[in-house]
Amino acid sequence: MDRQITASTCCYCGVGCGVLIEHDGERILGVSGDPAHPANFGKLCSKGSTLHLTGDLTARALYPELRLGKGLARSRTDWDTALDHAANVFAQTITEHGPDSVAFYISGQLLTEDYYAFNKLARALVGTNNIDSNSRLCMSSAVVGYKRSLGADAPPCNYEDLELSDCVMIVGSNMAYAHPILFRRLEEAKSRRPQMKVIVIDPRRTDTCDLADLHLAILPGTDVALFHGILHLLLWEDWIDRDFIKAHTEGLAELKKLVRDYTPTMVSQLCGISVEQLQQCAEWVGTSPSFLSLWCMGLNQSTAGSAKNSALINLHLATGQIGRPGAGPFSLTGQPNAMGGRETGSLSNLLPGHREAANAEHRAQVATYWGVDQLPENAGLTAIELFEQMRSGKIKALWIACTNPAQSMPDQTAVREALQACPFVVLQEAFHTTETAAFADLLLPAASWGEKDGTVTNSERRISHVRRAIGAPGEARSDWAITVDFAQRLEKHLRPGATSLFAFETPAQVFDEYKQLTRGRDLDLSGISHELIDQLGPQQWPFPTGAREGTARLYLDGVFPTASGRAQFVTDPYRAAKEQRDARFPLTLITGRLRDQWHGMSRTGTAAQLFGHVSEAVLSLHPDELRRHRLQPGDLINLKSRRGAVILPVSSDDSVRPGQAFLPMHWGDRFLKGGVNTLTLPAFDPLSKQPELKHSGVRLEPVNLPWQLFALIEGDVQQHLETLRPLCEAFSYASLSLAGRERPALLIRAASATAPEPQLLRDIDQCLGLNDGPVLAYDDPRRSIGKRVRIENSRITAIRLAGETLAQHWLQSLWLEGRADEQLRRWLLAPLSAPPGNTGAPASDSKTLCNCMNVSQNAVCAGISRGLDLQGLKQELGCGTQCGSCVPEIKRLLAATAQPVAVTS
Ligand SMILES: Nc1nc2c(c(=O)[nH]1)N[C@H]1C(S)=C(S)[C@@H](COP(=O)(O)OP(=O)(O)OC[C@H]3O[C@@H](n4cnc5c(=O)[nH]c(N)nc54)[C@H](O)[C@@H]3O)O[C@H]1N2
Ligand SMILES: Nc1nc2c(c(=O)[nH]1)N[C@H]1C(S)=C(S)[C@@H](COP(=O)(O)OP(=O)(O)OC[C@H]3O[C@@H](n4cnc5c(=O)[nH]c(N)nc54)[C@H](O)[C@@H]3O)O[C@H]1N2
Ligand code: SF4
Ligand SMILES: [Mo]
Numbered sequence: 011m012d013r014q015i016t017a018s019t020c021c022y023c024g025v026g027c028g029v030l031i032e033h034d035g036e037r038i039l040g041v042s043g044d045p046a047h048p049a050n051f052g053k054l055c056s057k058g059s060t061l062h063l064t065g066d067l068t069a070r071a072l073y074p075e076l077r078l079g080k081g082l083a084r085s086r087t088d089w090d091t092a093l094d095h096a097a098n099v100f101a102q103t104i105t106e107h108g109p110d111s112v113a114f115y116i117s118g119q120l121l122t123e124d125y126y127a128f129n130k131l132a133r134a135l136v137g138t139n140n141i142d143s144n145s146r147l148c149m150s151s152a153v154v155g156y157k158r159s160l161g162a163d164a165p166p167c168n169y170e171d172l173e174l175s176d177c178v179m180i181v182g183s184n185m186a187y188a189h190p191i192l193f194r195r196l197e198e199a200k201s202r203r204p205q206m207k208v209i210v211i212d213p214r215r216t217d218t219c220d221l222a223d224l225h226l227a228i229l230p231g232t233d234v235a236l237f238h239g240i241l242h243l244l245l246w247e248d249w250i251d252r253d254f255i256k257a258h259t260e261g262l263a264e265l266k267k268l269v270r271d272y273t274p275t276m277v278s279q280l281c282g283i284s285v286e287q288l289q290q291c292a293e294w295v296g297t298s299p300s301f302l303s304l305w306c307m308g309l310n311q312s313t314a315g316s317a318k319n320s321a322l323i324n325l326h327l328a329t330g331q332i333g334r335p336g337a338g339p340f341s342l343t344g345q346p347n348a349m350g351g352r353e354t355g356s357l358s359n360l361l362p363g364h365r366e367a368a369n370a371e372h373r374a375q376v377a378t379y380w381g382v383d384q385l386p387e388n389a390g391l392t393a394i395e396l397f398e399q400m401r402s403g404k405i406k407a408l409w410i411a412c413t414n415p416a417q418s419m420p421d422q423t424a425v426r427e428a429l430q431a432c433p434f435v436v437l438q439e440a441f442h443t444t445e446t447a448a449f450a451d452l453l454l455p456a457a458s459w460g461e462k463d464g465t466v467t468n469s470e471r472r473i474s475h476v477r478r479a480i481g482a483p484g485e486a487r488s489d490w491a492i493t494v495d496f497a498q499r500l501e502k503h504l505r506p507g508a509t510s511l512f513a514f515e516t517p518a519q520v521f522d523e524y525k526q527l528t529r530g531r532d533l534d535l536s537g538i539s540h541e542l543i544d545q546l547g548p549q550q551w552p553f554p555t556g557a558r559e560g561t562a563r564l565y566l567d568g569v570f571p572t573a574s575g576r577a578q579f580v581t582d583p584y585r586a587a588k589e590q591r592d593a594r595f596p597l598t599l600i601t602g603r604l605r606d607q608w609h610g611m612s613r614t615g616t617a618a619q620l621f622g623h624v625s626e627a628v629l630s631l632h633p634d635e636l637r638r639h640r641l642q643p644g645d646l647i648n649l650k651s652r653r654g655a656v657i658l659p660v661s662s663d664d665s666v667r668p669g670q671a672f673l674p675m676h677w678g679d680r681f682l683k684g685g686v687n688t689l690t691l692p693a694f695d696p697l698s699k700q701p702e703l704k705h706s707g708v709r710l711e712p713v714n715l716p717w718q719l720f721a722l723i724e725g726d727v728q729q730h731l732e733t734l735r736p737l738c739e740a741f742s743y744a745s746l747s748l749a750g751r752e753r754p755a756l757l758i759r760a761a762s763a764t765a766p767e768p769q770l771l772r773d774i775d776q777c778l779g780l781n782d783g784p785v786l787a788y789d790d791p792r793r794s795i796g797k798r799v800r801i802e803n804s805r806i807t808a809i810r811l812a813g814e815t816l817a818q819h820w821l822q823s824l825w826l827e828g829r830a831d832e833q834l835r836r837w838l839l840a841p842l843s844a845p846p847g848n849t850g851a852p853a854s855d856s857k858t859l860c861n862c863m864n865v866s867q868n869a870v871c872a873g874i875s876r877g878l879d880l881q882g883l884k885q886e887l888g889c890g891t892q893c894g895s896c897v898p899e900i901k902r903l904l905a906a907t908a909q910p911v912a913v914t915s
Contacts, residue, residue, distance in 0.1 A: 024343030026468025055190035072484025101503030118345030121464030139390025155319020161572035174336030177298035182308015231587030239277030249296025251330030300336035358390025417678030595707030618754030622858030820845035862892030
């Protein structure tokens with residue numbers, strides 16, 4: 011087939027950028043930004059622009075697979091057998107143990123139609139509220155925040171407000187990495203209007219701080235104290251909008267009593283910032299003509315997540331900064347369709363159309379619409395509670411779709427025990443490689459991005475059409491279709507003879523049924539259909555029947571969807587994060603995102619070039635902390651929390667403060683033995699039930715792992731990862747990653763206290779193709795040392811160093827440069843371990859800054875020392891000229907050369 015273009019939507023973050031997919035009907039060949047899409051106007055970030063390089067077929071789930079008994083391997087089956095079996099097991103479990111013995115754990119990355127089908131399945135057919143989603147780990151504090159303060163879960167702003175605002179407060183959000191296209195927009199606005207003030211509130215000095223006029227590096231978890239401290243000053247200085255407060259709010263009197271105690275001195279101490287910084291922040295918030303706040307997981311993922319959200323919204327209510335251009339509290343959505351999940355009621359406590367499962371009237375409305383007698387009354391389990399109940403045996407069948415809980419949930423030891431304990435686990439997944447796949451009794455292959463049709467809602471309430479470009483590989487099917495097919499089979503058991511509740515043939519039909527449940531509600535989108543979006547482009551709700559355009563901003567009239575029509579000041583005192591630093595666990599572990607990886611890396615982890623920016627799991631510590639622990643960058647440590655431990659190398663990083671440590675959230679057990687969430691805690695916010703993934707008490711323990719392994723192999727990296735990862739279980743430390751661009755390779759670094767059984771090394775060598783063929787080898791069994799390199803057509807194609815690995819970085823660079831020269835041969839055949847010359851150091855600054863143009867940090871630094879400025883670097887090296895994701899980092903390097911001491915605020 012000829013090359014074609016299909017306009018669709020990026021499957022990563024909640025910015026919801028439009029993408030043009032170039033394909034030939036079978037394969038996706040390229041992507042570019044859709045100039046007509048109002049979320050991005052043609053731009054894409056480093057993740058969006060590499061979408062076509064990800065999704066390796068080797069890693070995709072292609073056929074249904076069924077395990078017929080615990081301990082047995084899964085084997086391939088057909089869809090009929092798979093879904094009939096699932097319907098039998100679910101029906102039997104429901105009959106024997108009741109509807110609340112089964113549960114659904116779904117995802118903010120499903121499409122609205124998928125969600126709706128799941129919701130109806132759980133509540134109307136099964137009769138349980140046990141349906142929750144990974145948005146519980148992500149947006150549920152924002153949901154509670156909006157509802158408590160404003161009356162409905164509706165972000166009032168839009169993206170244009172970023173350009174129009176005079177003061178933008180970015181709090182608990184690293185938007186330079188996590189919402190890059192919005193960050194580009196803010197960068198441009200600020201360069202046009204430099205007088206615009208940008209405040210960043212984050213314990214770490216992130217790339218987002220590059221744009222900040224003021225960075226408040228508050229101590230982790232102290233946001234509520236900070237916001238109350240700001241309000242204290244707003245009241246004191248009379249920087250408040252009395253008319254707005256009087257006309258449109260209630261509850262300030264009580265809040266005033268609370269914030270009276272949050273004096274500047276006390277707040278500056280609690281938050282670890284200066285009084286001057288606090289005052290500056292309050293002045294800008296209180297005196298700027300317009301004030302916009304943007305926030306994300308630094309507020310939500312907290313045992314005080316709901317309080318943090320409302321304390322921030324309090325500032326908008328006190329200053330009347332809501333319901334007009336450039337102003338308002340704007341929660342940035344994480345996942346591409348977490349909004350759609352909230353709208354369709356896909357958290358256990360919600361129902362479709364922004365309704366409440368606990369509200370009898372709401373239940374009756376939905377039951378009537380669905381034509382069932384009633385909806386379940388029992389409260390449904392939220393994510394953390396669900397896995398706890400499963401661990402204790404109360405959940406007997408679990409259906410997981412589009413999420414990877416064995417990587418992303420906190421307290422992994424308990425989560426994996428729960429999955430192990432559950433008699434029947436169904437996993438609806440696009441990739442068979444995830445950590446959770448190992449626990450699935452039934453694996454159902456799902457169509458993924460570019461292969462499915464439906465809608466998503468982005469951060470600014472805008473609904474886009476996700477269009478299918480190519481067919482799904484193997485026997486993979488769309489999520490809504492799998493769900494509907496299963497539901498129809500389950501109906502035969504649970505409602506024999508009744509008319510089907512699931513007579514859907516297209517996702518557009520699912521949408522049309524769903525949208526009627528929003529009629530007359532705050533989010534009324536009954537005027538939208540797939541066809542309408544195709545005609546008019548993506549639209550913002552509310553969009554009631556008959557409307558010709560969406561709604562750009564909410565609450566312009568100051569009327570809020572609360573009982574009294576007034577917005578509510580919420581009076582919650584500051585409560586510290588659950589795990590405070592103490593003598594046993596003296597560091598706070600912060601987790602968060604990297605620029606080029608997405609969550610558990612099932613997709614981004616298939617593209618070697620996305621490892622160019624950060625190549626492997628390392629723990630970031632302030633240089634003082636390294637000195638205190640007598641550590642050098644690269645040293646391995648045992649990072650221990652109250653729940654578990656992970657061994658990994660440390661790095662020196664002055665963007666974290668002493669007393670803190672940072673670890674990216676992406677490294678699950680597949681890429682780093684144990685995975686980051688072995689350490690994190692399941693404690694959650696009392697209202698939102700969102701866990702405190704951002705702060706865990708940890709300590710560093712020295713390790714003595716003198717036996718080390720380094721391996722590299724080119725070729726089908728996903729296949730290699732799958733065969734080699736299980737062999738790494740024997741080591742105490744194991745980190746796997748990809749490298750290279752044109753010729754990707756799998757890299758393994760591992761260590762243990764003593765040499766492993768010789769058979770294990772032989773097995774590893776077998777997988778690496780190092781047992782025969784054009785292999786140069788040197789073995790010293792006496793010292794348990796050995797080195798092997800495979801050279802084909804004068805190129806290194808595989809390496810294995812065992813015992814010690816002094817030459818690993820040298821060998822890796824020879825491989826990268828395609829060099830297999832005499833020097834290598836001489837080194838290989840000699841008993842020496844150290845590389846020739848002084849080439850043993852890790853090439854830390856060889857990282858790729860600019861992924862689009864493949865420009866390394868080395869090259870940028872060399873350019874800077876030649877006197878190039880940003881413009882010069884762009885012209886000469888091309889870096890930063892495409893997606894722009896690397897520009898903040900380049901600016902930081904430029905600033906660091908200009909002034910040797912980095913200035914924090
Ligand atoms: N590249 C990339 N982008 C993504 C994703 C991804 O996986 N990769 N995931 C998407 C999803 S689902 C989400 S939810 C978003 C998340 O987007 P963000 O929330 O912006 O990302 P994080 O890095 O998780 O956390 C943001 C910041 O919170 C800071 N922080 C930690 N504790 C506190 C605190 O107590 N107070 C304050 N004020 N700040 C704190 C951290 O230092 C961190 O820099 O990203 C979305 N975009
Ligand atoms: N320590 C720590 N942990 C965290 C966080 C943190 O900041 N720190 N952040 C939390 C947050 S905010 C989030 S959102 C979660 C994310 O955690 P997860 O939801 O576990 O993240 P993903 O890896 O994106 O999982 C989505 C899965 O769906 C699969 N998939 C992709 N497309 C499709 C499809 O079309 N259909 C189906 N059925 N499957 C598909 C992917 O292969 C992938 O395995 O992680 C949370 N965990
Ligand atoms: S900002 Fe990047 S990841 Fe997010 S939707 Fe746009 S292109 Fe995709
Ligand atoms: Mo998220």
